[in-house]
Amino acid sequence: MQTGxxxxxxxxxxxxxSLVTVVAAGILAADRAAAQExxxxxxxxxxxxxxxxxxxxxxxxxxxSIYAIEQVCDSLVEADATGRGLRPGLAESWEMAADGxxxxxxxxxxxxxxxxxxxxxxxxxxxxxxxxxxxxxxxxLQPVKSIEKVDDKHMRVTxxxxxxxxxxxxxxxxxxxxxxAAFEANPDEFANKPVCSGPFMVESYERGTKVVLVRxxxxxxxxxxxxxxxxxxxxxxxYVPDTNARVLGLQNGDYDVxxxxxxxxxxxxxxxxxxxLEVAEIFRLDxxxxxxxxxxxxxxxxxLAMNHAANLQAINKAVFFDYGQIPNSINPKMNFWSGxxxxxxxxxxxxxxxxxxxxxxxxxxxxxxDTGNAPAKQVATILQQxxxxxxxxxxxxxxxxxxxxxSVVDGSYMAYVSYITSDINDDDELLALQTDPTEAGTQGFxxxxxxxxxxxxxxxxxxxxxxxxxxxxxxxxxxxxYNDGYSVPLAYTPSINAYHNKxxxxxxxxxxxxxxxxxxxxx
Amino acid sequence: xxxxxxGRLAQMIPVLFGVSLIAFLSVHLVPGDPIQIMxxxxxxxxxxxxxxxxxxxxxxxxxxxLTFIGNALQGDxxxxxxxxxxxxxxxxDGIGVSLYxxxxxxxxxxxxxxxxxxxxxxxxxxxxxxxxRLASMVGxxxxxxxxxxxxxxxxxxxxxxxxxxxxxxxxxxxxxxxxLPALTMALFLAPILIQSLRSSILDVLEADYIEVARSKGLxxxxxxxxxxxxxxxIPVITVLAVxxxxxxxxxxxxETVFTIHGLxxxxxxxxxxxxxxxxxGLALVFSVLVMLVNLAADLAYMAIDRRVARx
Numbered sequence: 124m125q126t127g128x129x130x131x132x133x134x135x136x137x138x139x140x141s142l143v144t145v146v147a148a149g150i151l152a153a154d155r156a157a158a159q160e161x162x163x164x165x166x167x168x169x170x171x172x173x174x175x176x177x178x179x180x181x182x183x184x185x186x187x188s189i190y191a192i193e194q195v196c197d198s199l200v201e202a203d204a205t206g207r208g209l210r211p212g213l214a215e216s217w218e219m220a221a222d223g224x225x226x227x228x229x230x231x232x233x234x235x236x237x238x239x240x241x242x243x244x245x246x247x248x249x250x251x252x253x254x255x256x257x258x259x260x261x262x263x264l265q266p267v268k269s270i271e272k273v274d275d276k277h278m279r280v281t282x283x284x285x286x287x288x289x290x291x292x293x294x295x296x297x298x299x300x301x302x303x304a305a306f307e308a309n310p311d312e313f314a315n316k317p318v319c320s321g322p323f324m325v326e327s328y329e330r331g332t333k334v335v336l337v338r339x340x341x342x343x344x345x346x347x348x349x350x351x352x353x354x355x356x357x358x359x360x361x362y363v364p365d366t367n368a369r370v371l372g373l374q375n376g377d378y379d380v381x382x383x384x385x386x387x388x389x390x391x392x393x394x395x396x397x398x399x400l401e402v403a404e405i406f407r408l409d410x411x412x413x414x415x416x417x418x419x420x421x422x423x424x425x426x427l428a429m430n431h432a433a434n435l436q437a438i439n440k441a442v443f444f445d446y447g448q449i450p451n452s453i454n455p456k457m458n459f460w461s462g463x464x465x466x467x468x469x470x471x472x473x474x475x476x477x478x479x480x481x482x483x484x485x486x487x488x489x490x491x492x493d494t495g496n497a498p499a500k501q502v503a504t505i506l507q508q509x510x511x512x513x514x515x516x517x518x519x520x521x522x523x524x525x526x527x528x529x530s531v532v533d534g535s536y537m538a539y540v541s542y543i544t545s546d547i548n549d550d551d552e553l554l555a556l557q558t559d560p561t562e563a564g565t566q567g568f569x570x571x572x573x574x575x576x577x578x579x580x581x582x583x584x585x586x587x588x589x590x591x592x593x594x595x596x597x598x599x600x601x602x603x604x605y606n607d608g609y610s611v612p613l614a615y616t617p618s619i620n621a622y623h624n625k626x627x628x629x630x631x632x633x634x635x636x637x638x639x640x641x642x643x644x645x646x
Numbered sequence: 647x648x649x650x651x652x653g654r655l656a657q658m659i660p661v662l663f664g665v666s667l668i669a670f671l672s673v674h675l676v677p678g679d680p681i682q683i684m685x686x687x688x689x690x691x692x693x694x695x696x697x698x699x700x701x702x703x704x705x706x707x708x709x710x711x712l713t714f715i716g717n718a719l720q721g722d723x724x725x726x727x728x729x730x731x732x733x734x735x736x737x738x739d740g741i742g743v744s745l746y747x748x749x750x751x752x753x754x755x756x757x758x759x760x761x762x763x764x765x766x767x768x769x770x771x772x773x774x775x776x777x778x779r780l781a782s783m784v785g786x787x788x789x790x791x792x793x794x795x796x797x798x799x800x801x802x803x804x805x806x807x808x809x810x811x812x813x814x815x816x817x818x819x820x821x822x823x824x825x826l827p828a829l830t831m832a833l834f835l836a837p838i839l840i841q842s843l844r845s846s847i848l849d850v851l852e853a854d855y856i857e858v859a860r861s862k863g864l865x866x867x868x869x870x871x872x873x874x875x876x877x878x879x880i881p882v883i884t885v886l887a888v889x890x891x892x893x894x895x896x897x898x899x900x901e902t903v904f905t906i907h908g909l910x911x912x913x914x915x916x917x918x919x920x921x922x923x924x925x926x927g928l929a930l931v932f933s934v935l936v937m938l939v940n941l942a943a944d945l946a947y948m949a950i951d952r953r954v955a956r957x
Binding site for chain 1: 902905
């Protein structure tokens with residue numbers, strides 16, 4: 124991805140998002156490049172490694188729930204067909220005030236799955252739920268001052284300060300619009316059987332087994348054939364946590380789609396006749412979390428040495444089977460990623476000299492991984508080899524996932540092999556999390572990293588909606604944080620899914636989830 | 647008899663208290679917090695504090711334990727932190743499947759073990775005996791997930807005789823779907839039963855009353871079923887009862903490989919999530935099941951051996 128054309132394309136998209144009116148139908152028609160006539164009907168069977176734990180958009184943060192909620196609930200703004208841009212959702216259009224401190228959304232004519240109309244009262248209620256301190260994603264709304272109804276068609280959000288990522292924030296699953304009456308009457312019932320306005324509704328929900336979705340007859344969006352989406356009658360989301368079972372079941376014909384195929388089986392699956400493999404680029408970066416408070420990681424030279432001694436080519440080949448990309452940033456490739464920042468080269472000699480310069484005293488670096496995670500183990504082994512060649516002592520520690528995470532949260536860890544993903548396409552969400560040095564936050568997403576210049580730049584990036592300007596600022600942030608040795612980035616890893624050839628229109632968005640509303644079965 | 651059963655049921659109560667305490671302490675003292683694991687760093691400290699308060703996790707441990715016991719005595723096992731539903735419902739959803747798998751595996755193990763043990767004992771030290779003992783060793787040594795995958799690939803994918811996942815619908819549906827999983831467990835349990843029953847039969851064969859039966863002129867068949875098996879069965883019933891307890895947790899692996907959603911996989915998931923209430927509830931349920939199985943074993947002794955019943 125070239126920076127020049129990327130930020131230009133981005134600038135256009137971001138600009139459109141903050142303009143007065145966006146033409147919905149036109150964009151929809153362009154998004155769908157169906158060469159064949161779509162066929163309606165049928166049941167799609169998808170096997171996934173996670174299941175929804177609850178349908179409540181305000182309490183959940185797990186992919187099992189998020190991907191499912193996305194098929195059933197709408198937000199005011201939606202990620203577009205690629206996931207990198209924005210387009211109207213339940214809001215037909217939105218307008219930013221001249222001073223940038225408020226946004227007014229115009230609600231489209233739409234109905235909930237029970238036939239009742241979506242009103243501004245439902246919108247105000249839903250946003251109020253997201254803005255509640257007990258909501259898992261409330262942090263996205265920190266700059267929000269107030270949310271109010273303007274009239275029967277309009278809702279306004281007023282901000283305390285300039286906040287350019289706001290339209291992207293409005294697209295997050297947690298900003299889903301729910302039916303106020305249904306949610307208020309019984310939130311627990313709602314968490315099992317949601318009433319939303321998305322393309323599908325929940326017919327049955329057997330925990331630990333499967334979810335059955337049926338088409339929402341009142342859905343607002345039109346398909347390529349002029350009738351309302353979705354094309355499918357039914358979707359079965361099966362919970363199949365065992366990877367072998369998912370792959371075998373796909374080959375067996377039990378499943379139409381299998382989500383999350385492991386890297387080491389991807390090639391074999393792609394060579395199976397009548398099968399398609401999707402390698403979707405998503406907002407995900409695998410990296411080694413570093414705790415800057417623990418010696419010797421408090422020394423930037425040691426952290427940079429670890430980057431220079433990390434054999435990322437070998438890791439990409441052995442662990443990710445060449446499906447990953449060598450990174451040059453501390454966060455995944457989102458809208459404002461810059462290709463101009465030079466990756467820290469694999470250079471053992473340079474690493475050795477940095478270690479010597481830092482006066483390394485021999486304190487072993489404890490590299491922590493989750494038990495049962497074979498790829499992480501391989502990554503740790505390769506890293507250990509490189510780091511030891513550079514003169515560092517490294518001990519690999521395998522711990523149960525919950526225990527390992529606990530040590531990350533309480534700061535007793537040193538280095539931890541993990542990853543990070545973004546739910547929105549704006550770099551702001553993750554960078555704010557990762558570099559926020561405040562005690563009240565996660566302390567730089569557990570890194571204890573503090574750089575006032577970066578904090579100031581981040582505030583600058585929020586203060587303008589000019590995409591080119593924001594791009595420049597984010598490029599600086601990327602350069603500084605990466606070259607401060609914030610972490611050891613390993614690879615931008617894709618989401619690999621496989622499906623039978625009869626499944627058409629299958630697509631995973633860059634945000635990680637898939638859209639089922641325009642999937643159809645050629646049968 | 648009824649007095650005996652009532653007495654045993656009464657004995658369960660102190661055991662359950664002990665189990666509840668141990669389960670509570672183990673899952674709480676292990677590092678890892680369910681709210682932190684659920685939110686993975688995305689939530690603010692205020693949100694996390696609010697969630698802790700909601701589940702009473704901010705109270706001192708002894709208070710949390712008393713709340714748990716107090717609720718449990720009233721029949722309320724609490725609400726799963728992670729799965730957002732009543733623990734009783736989660737258990738109810740999984741218990742049918744787990745019990746079915748358990749019973750099916752036990753039946754298959756016995757059906758495999760008894761004839762083979764009898765055959766091996768009858769042909770002691772000759773070829774069939776060695777074959778049976780060797781096959782037992784192999785069955786015991788192969789890890790259950792490997793046996794399961796093997797059966798799945800051969801009989802499920804290649805020959806397509808059996809489905810490879812799920813519980814199925816209706817009685818015969820269940821029998822069909824659960825055959826491979828139950829067979830996997832049985833292939834692991836049967837060797838233990840074979841060894842035990844074989845040596846038990848051999849012991850009984852030496853006994854005086856068998857000499858007497860033979861000299862009385864009873865048919866070998868009658869001797870075998872009325873005298874030998876009945877006496878040899880007693881120690882084996884103990885082995886079976888103890889191993890059924892193991893089967894409950896060993897079922898986890900089989901449940902994962904065959905995508906069956908029973909209590910075993912529920913327990914592993916809940917421990918991983920530090921889903922306190924579910925783990926505690928499951929620990930109580932498992933102990934009740936194990937104690938009931940042991941009670942059934944004792945009742946079986948009494949049915950087989952009149953001496954025990956009279957005592």
